[in-house]
Amino acid sequence: xxxxxxxxEFTLDERLVESGEVIVELSLSKxxxxxxxxxxxxxxVPKRASMREIIDLEDMDQKILFQEIVLVSKVIxxxxxxxxxxxxxxxxxxxxxxxxxxxxxxxxxxxxxxxxNKDKEPYDKTLYNELKEALAAQLTLN
Amino acid sequence: xxxxxxxxEFTLDERLVESGEVIVELSLSKxxxxxxxxxxxxxxVPKRASMREIIDLEDMDQKILFQEIVLVSKVIxxxxxxxxxxxxxxxxxxxxxxxxxxxxxxxxxxxxxxxxNKDKEPYDKTLYNELKEALAAQLTLN
Numbered sequence: 368x369x370x371x372x373x374x375x376e377f378t379l380d381e382r383l384v385e386s387g388e389v390i391v392e393l394s395l396s397k398x399x400x401x402x403x404x405x406x407x408x409x410x411x412v413p414k415r416a417s418m419r420e421i422i423d424l425e426d427m428d429q430k431i432l433f434q435e436i437v438l439v440s441k442v443i444x445x446x447x448x449x450x451x452x453x454x455x456x457x458x459x460x461x462x463x464x465x466x467x468x469x470x471x472x473x474x475x476x477x478x479x480x481x482x483x484n485k486d487k488e489p490y491d492k493t494l495y496n497e498l499k500e501a502l503a504a505q506l507t508l509n
Numbered sequence: 510x511x512x513x514x515x516x517x518e519f520t521l522d523e524r525l526v527e528s529g530e531v532i533v534e535l536s537l538s539k540x541x542x543x544x545x546x547x548x549x550x551x552x553x554v555p556k557r558a559s560m561r562e563i564i565d566l567e568d569m570d571q572k573i574l575f576q577e578i579v580l581v582s583k584v585i586x587x588x589x590x591x592x593x594x595x596x597x598x599x600x601x602x603x604x605x606x607x608x609x610x611x612x613x614x615x616x617x618x619x620x621x622x623x624x625x626n627k628d629k630e631p632y633d634k635t636l637y638n639e640l641k642e643a644l645a646a647q648l649t650l651n
Contacts, residue, residue: 420594422582433575440564452562455597459613459621471601479601481623 375416380463383412386487390499391506395431396466398439398506400499403487405477407447407470409439409502418464421456436466442505443470446498453481517558522605525554528629532641533648537573538608540581540648542641545629547619549589549612551581551644560606563598578608584647585612588640595623 379389379397387401387410395415401408413432418424424432440452449470456466469482477485490498521531521539529543529552537557543550555574560566566574582594591612598608611624619627632640 421596422579429579437564437571451601453599454563457595457623459593481599481625483623
């Protein structure tokens with residue numbers, strides 16, 4: 368009885384859940400808006416079980432992920448007008464495949480270094496909710 | 510006479526040139542093999558002038574860049590068999606659009622942190638040349 372194979376279902380990694388709220392479900396990915404006012408920061412998490420690398424995805428899912436990276440990049444640019452976009456898929460700590468898309472400013476808390484190791488500083492709740500709505504509206508417009 | 514508009518041509522940023530050697534020209538990007546034995550590290554640089562962001566590229570170039578990211582990822586996986594791939598487009602220091610694709614190991618010099626701020630340690634010259642040839646062969650096979 369112990370040998371029945373489990374059908375693996377996608378479940379969002381607990382550490383990604385804790386980083387912010389899922390604000391939109393795109394066709395492939397959940398979009399998390401990280402709750403840190405230091406950087407405008409969204410995370411794409413493809414809704415596929417047991418994926419660790421972009422090249423683990425099926426070809427069609429890879430194409431959709433890239434389209435979703437472009438979409439989220441454009442929305443961050445529109446909503447926050449950052450000086451630079453940082454896009455990264457690392458996964459050394461949280462193994463579940465996810466892609467960071469972050470707006471950077473020349474006076475931000477980590478510039479010009481990567482922002483990964485900065486502790487998060489939560490937004491004021493009202494502001495977070497306003498931004499969440501603005502982002503969700505832009506992400507579903509396109 | 511001073512007002513003639515310059516036609517901007519692509520030239521590889523000097524700091525990217527210094528990080529290693531261009532080992533292959535793909536259809537969109539030059540591929541640099543970074544000369545640091547701490548991590549197997551390739552950089553894609555799209556041969557387009559004045560680009561800073563992936564979303565600055567024409568749609569077709571974006572698609573090709575994503576295909577080239579997948580190709581380089583697969584080649585690093587094949588040649589170095591890393592535990593994890595790290596893929597990142599930051600550009601906070603070197604503004605010219607470029608994408609890092611790096612193989613990571615659980616016992617490497619920066620694990621599990623990002624590798625960007627580690628000083629480079631050059632390969633033995635013979636090994637660098639051997640790896641360069643192995644990588645170039647795999648990149649042109651596909």
